[in-house]
Amino acid sequence: MEIATRYDPKECEERWYARWEESGAFTARPDSGKPPYTIVIPPPNVTGVLHSGHAMFVTLQDILVRWRRMQGYDALWLPGTDHAGIATQMVVSKELEKQGLSRQALGREKFIEKVWEWRGEKGGAILSQLRKLGASCDWTRTRFTLDPPLSNAVRTAFVRLYEEGLIYRGHYMINWCPSCGTALSDLEAEHEEKQGSLWHILYRLEGGALDEGLVVATTRPETLLGDTAVAVHPGDERYKKWIGKRVMVPVVNRLVPVVADQMIDREFGTGAVKITPAHDPNDFEAGKRHHLEEIAVIGHDGKMTSNAGPYAGQDRFAARKGIVKQLESEGLLVKIEPHKSSVAHCQRCHTIVEPAISNQWFLKIEPLAGPAIKAVESGEIKIIPDHWRKVYLNWMGDIHDWCISRQLWWGHRIPAWYCDSCGNGAGGEDPQRRMVSMKDLGSCPYCGGAVRRDPDVLDTWFSSQLWPFSTMGWPEKTADFERYYPTAVMETGYDILFFWVARMIMAGLKFTGKAPFKEVFLHGLVRDAKGRKMSKTLGNVVDPLDLIEQYGADAVRFTLAILCVPGTDVALDTKRMEGYRAFANKLWNAARYVMMQAGDREPEEPAKDDLGPWDLWILSEFEKTARSANEALEAFKFYEAADLLYHFTWHSFCDWYLEASKPAIQAGGNRAAAARWTLFKVLEGTLRLLHPIMPFVTEELWQKIAPRDGFIADAAYPSGKEGDYAAPGHLAVVMELVNKMRNVRAERGLSASAQLEAVVVPADDGLAKAVEGSKDEIRFLARLSSLSLASSLPDEQPWAKGVSGGCRFAMRAATAGETDAGRERQRLENDLKKVLADHAKFAAKLANPSFAERAPAEVVEKSRKLMEEYAKKAEDIRSAIQSLKD
RNA sequence: GGGCGGUUAGCUCAGCGGAAGAGCGCCUGCCUUACACGCAGGAUGCCACUGGUUCAAAUCCAGUACCGCCCACCA
Numbered sequence: 001m002e003i004a005t006r007y008d009p010k011e012c013e014e015r016w017y018a019r020w021e022e023s024g025a026f027t028a029r030p031d032s033g034k035p036p037y038t039i040v041i042p043p044p045n046v047t048g049v050l051h052s053g054h055a056m057f058v059t060l061q062d063i064l065v066r067w068r069r070m071q072g073y074d075a076l077w078l079p080g081t082d083h084a085g086i087a088t089q090m091v092v093s094k095e096l097e098k099q100g101l102s103r104q105a106l107g108r109e110k111f112i113e114k115v116w117e118w119r120g121e122k123g124g125a126i127l128s129q130l131r132k133l134g135a136s137c138d139w140t141r142t143r144f145t146l147d148p149p150l151s152n153a154v155r156t157a158f159v160r161l162y163e164e165g166l167i168y169r170g171h172y173m174i175n176w177c178p179s180c181g182t183a184l185s186d187l188e189a190e191h192e193e194k195q196g197s198l199w200h201i202l203y204r205l206e207g208g209a210l211d212e213g214l215v216v217a218t219t220r221p222e223t224l225l226g227d228t229a230v231a232v233h234p235g236d237e238r239y240k241k242w243i244g245k246r247v248m249v250p251v252v253n254r255l256v257p258v259v260a261d262q263m264i265d266r267e268f269g270t271g272a273v274k275i276t277p278a279h280d281p282n283d284f285e286a287g288k289r290h291h292l293e294e295i296a297v298i299g300h301d302g303k304m305t306s307n308a309g310p311y312a313g314q315d316r317f318a319a320r321k322g323i324v325k326q327l328e329s330e331g332l333l334v335k336i337e338p339h340k341s342s343v344a345h346c347q348r349c350h351t352i353v354e355p356a357i358s359n360q361w362f363l364k365i366e367p368l369a370g371p372a373i374k375a376v377e378s379g380e381i382k383i384i385p386d387h388w389r390k391v392y393l394n395w396m397g398d399i400h401d402w403c404i405s406r407q408l409w410w411g412h413r414i415p416a417w418y419c420d421s422c423g424n425g426a427g428g429e430d431p432q433r434r435m436v437s438m439k440d441l442g443s444c445p446y447c448g449g450a451v452r453r454d455p456d457v458l459d460t461w462f463s464s465q466l467w468p469f470s471t472m473g474w475p476e477k478t479a480d481f482e483r484y485y486p487t488a489v490m491e492t493g494y495d496i497l498f499f500w501v502a503r504m505i506m507a508g509l510k511f512t513g514k515a516p517f518k519e520v521f522l523h524g525l526v527r528d529a530k531g532r533k534m535s536k537t538l539g540n541v542v543d544p545l546d547l548i549e550q551y552g553a554d555a556v557r558f559t560l561a562i563l564c565v566p567g568t569d570v571a572l573d574t575k576r577m578e579g580y581r582a583f584a585n586k587l588w589n590a591a592r593y594v595m596m597q598a599g600d601r602e603p604e605e606p607a608k609d610d611l612g613p614w615d616l617w618i619l620s621e622f623e624k625t626a627r628s629a630n631e632a633l634e635a636f637k638f639y640e641a642a643d644l645l646y647h648f649t650w651h652s653f654c655d656w657y658l659e660a661s662k663p664a665i666q667a668g669g670n671r672a673a674a675a676r677w678t679l680f681k682v683l684e685g686t687l688r689l690l691h692p693i694m695p696f697v698t699e700e701l702w703q704k705i706a707p708r709d710g711f712i713a714d715a716a717y718p719s720g721k722e723g724d725y726a727a728p729g730h731l732a733v734v735m736e737l738v739n740k741m742r743n744v745r746a747e748r749g750l751s752a753s754a755q756l757e758a759v760v761v762p763a764d765d766g767l768a769k770a771v772e773g774s775k776d777e778i779r780f781l782a783r784l785s786s787l788s789l790a791s792s793l794p795d796e797q798p799w800a801k802g803v804s805g806g807c808r809f810a811m812r813a814a815t816a817g818e819t820d821a822g823r824e825r826q827r828l829e830n831d832l833k834k835v836l837a838d839h840a841k842f843a844a845k846l847a848n849p850s851f852a853e854r855a856p857a858e859v860v861e862k863s864r865k866l867m868e869e870y871a872k873k874a875e876d877i878r879s880a881i882q883s884l885k886d
Numbered sequence: 887g888g889g890c891g892g893u894u895a896g897c898u899c900a901g902c903g904g905a906a907g908a909g910c911g912c913c914u915g916c917c918u919u920a921c922a923c924g925c926a927g928g929a930u931g932c933c934a935c936u937g938g939u940u941c942a943a944a945u946c947c948a949g950u951a952c953c954g955c956c957c958a959c960c961a
Contacts, residue, residue: 268960269961388890394889563898569954658920743928746928
């Protein structure tokens with residue numbers, strides 16, 4: 001059969017994916033009789049386009065799922081998308097603006113219609129992009145967070161939490177994004193350290209002299225318009241006499257009390273702090289303690305309110321400038337100090353977040369956090385790598401209530417109503433009179449009056465936290481829920497540990513009574529080749545689709561897998577990807593060679609006695625590799641599994657075995673038959689071992705090398721546990737001998753085609769047998785025209801001498817040829833030096849009496865052996881040098 | 887302020903108590919009939935620093951110095 005010398009990924013990827021999907025190879029089968037293995041996908045945003053983060057999780061999860069499927073599990077990898085409240089609303093709003101439409105002008109209903117339209121058109125894009133990577137998802141079970149059953153789950157969860165008093169509505173200070181026009185959770189407000197200023201401002205004493213007053217320090221002078229007190233520490237001697245007096249807030253000239261409060265840090269600034277209960281979380285609390293008025297001077301649009309006097313209507317930052325200027329001109333600005341402080345920004349639009357007081361819905365976290373902490377502490381849920389466990393516990397131990405309401409239109413609308421006639425409603429005057437309901441309310445159940453539904457929607461993550469079971473049909477006890485929940489593994493990036501993973505654990509325990517997964521594996525973030533974060537401004541963003549186009553999906557996957565070291569971010573280097581594209585090609589060509597030898601079907605199994613030392617060696621190496629690969633995957637060491645398989649395939653199988661098989665095949669007869677079978681057997685097994693990482697090329701080759709009914713995707717994953725083959729003794733020595741002979745050749749600049757004669761002197765009978773048994777292979781691998789065994793090295797020149805573990809040898813060019821005795825001696829002497837140094841190291845170790853006494857016997861034994869080996873080697877080299885002199 | 891990491895070959899990183907490793911890059915030869923996306927060979931390291939524990943430390947402990955990340959209501 002003729003096949004190309006190069007592997008062409010494009011040619012086969014789409015073809016195989018379509019066949020897998022059509023045949024239902026990825027569909028979970030509850031009736032299969034196999035044990036279930038479940039992973040739910042971290043649902044990408046419907047607005048999303050594939051980025052390297054997706055490529056990472058798809059690769060890792062697909063490796064796990066394919067591996068388990070091959071191991072005989074009924075594997076379910078459940079895909080889906082997230083409605084992604086703010087993100088989607090922003091994207092669609094922008095699209096509409098391009099068409100000259102505005103969200104406001106459309107109105108809520110029309111706008112939501114548009115979003116659904118938009119998601120109908122583009123929402124599937126991301127899922128087909130996952131297919132390009134080879135994702136073996138069960139597409140028959142695809143879910144969307146706004147599907148009716150999932151929305152029902154959200155509503156059920158909300159109503160239950162509300163009825164238990166864990167969800168409450170209240171008037172508190174929250175993070176407000178003036179640009180998105182909504183409240184945010186603490187996690188969605190990202191803090192950034194920025195160089196700013198600390199303004200020292202004089203607040204004059206009531207009835208005092210012009211320069212008499214308190215100097216306060218602030219980073220936000222524009223908020224002084226809303227000041228309702230100045231606070232000092234009760235123990236601060238400097239200010240004791242001021243407590244209870246009144247000072248004048250500049251610009252608005254309001255008299256406010258000086259209060260004493262423990263929260264004040266005497267060391268910071270001047271030790272006197274202006275209190276703005278409406279615009280600072282600390283001041284908000286202080287305001288409650290001291291019963292201060294809350295005067296909002298910055299509105300939800302980021303502009304100054306009517307309370308801001310002359311600054312009303314100005315942007316908050318323009319107002320800051322204006323106020324500083326005014327203070328300066330009035331002589332109230334004492335000094336400006338440079339000051340670093342962290343400023344919160346909106347995760348979505350990066351606008352500076354404004355602390356604001358507003359009516360919002362909150363989820364009481366503490367009662368949920370307790371069990372979630374316990375689940376991880378007890379090991380019921382294992383977090384890998386381990387250091388994230390500490391991070392998780394640290395965060396959970398100090399978690400605050402979660403603001404779950406958003407002033408958006410796209411999302412799950414909060415199921416709460418208000419009655420204008422009797423004033424009842426959720427969290428209203430009479431807390432007993434609840435108006436949060438599973439069924440939509442048409443009128444007030446208490447007075448029959450007209451009701452309004454709460455306009456807010458829920459934070460996207462509220463539905464995300466239910467994902468592992470809402471996707472299975474919860475709260476209904478569906479067959480899928482019973483069988484596939486809890487899931488096996490939650491695999492995702494560490495950046496959403498708090499956003500998602502922690503909340504899923506809390507919700508899972510709360511609603512299902514079970515941890516939603518047994519293991520959490522957190523992978524690193526994909527960065528550029530230099531380890532920098534990918535960003536549009538840096539221009540270092542790589543598009544996985546481009547990479548697939550350029551290198552093939554298998555190379556992309558292999559690269560991500562081998563770079564995935566737990567606990568480390570991934571520096572994605574396309575240079576490496578080139579290397580793994582070459583690897584796919586290597587595999588391709590190895591298969592080509594095997595097919596050239598074995599035809600296109602499985603050769604007949606030879607009698608065990610016919611297997612030669614090289615056959616046995618590669619077969620045992622294969623089993624060893626299979627065992628290690630399984631162990632590595634078990635421990636989520638993707639890099640180790642990939643690395644192992646790479647080395648086995650390239651170096652053990654291709655570099656050594658494939659070459660060594662050539663003389664055997666040439667010899668014909670039983671030897672050739674054994675080699676042909678071994679070639680086929682090991683290649684076939686290697687394809688299965690590699691399949692989870694490189695699904696496409698392995699399927700293509702697996703189908704090519706022999707007629708097949710099923711897919712490799714359904715074939716058994718080699719466990720290597722059979723232990724049928726043991727590596728023959730002394731083959732390592734033979735390999736070293738070949739290596740040393742090649743050294744001699746390279747040093748002399750002899751071309752590969754220059755045939756050399758060689759004489760080998762093995763140290764003992766065992767070695768002699770081994771060399772004798774691999775004579776053809778040694779001759780071929782070292783390119784010798786003849787090889788003979790002798791009991792001593794030839795004396796006469798121009799033989800080049802060499803030493804390998806256990807064997808001395810001599811070589812010379814069959815056709816005339818000279819040896820450079822000087823160079824050769826140099827080489828031998830260098831070798832000797834190294835060997836002596838190694839010998840000395842172990843000799844010293846063994847000479848230490850406490851070593852023999854305290855070290856475990858096997859370590860001592862090994863050291864002794866090594867020392868003896870070095871001693872012998874040194875002796876061999878010396879004699880070679882000697883013979884050179886003669 | 888609290889927490890978590892990192893410092894090993896020119897670069898990106900494995901190894902985490904018993905002979906210093908990989909990939910890429912570099913140097914020397916090779917179109918050897920599977921593959922030049924290839925073959926063979928080679929060079930390269932006070933394993934950040936300082937102490938300690940141990941028969942034995944890149945590996946464990948403590949401290950120091952840089953680098954990075956996360957959390958947090960220091961005005």
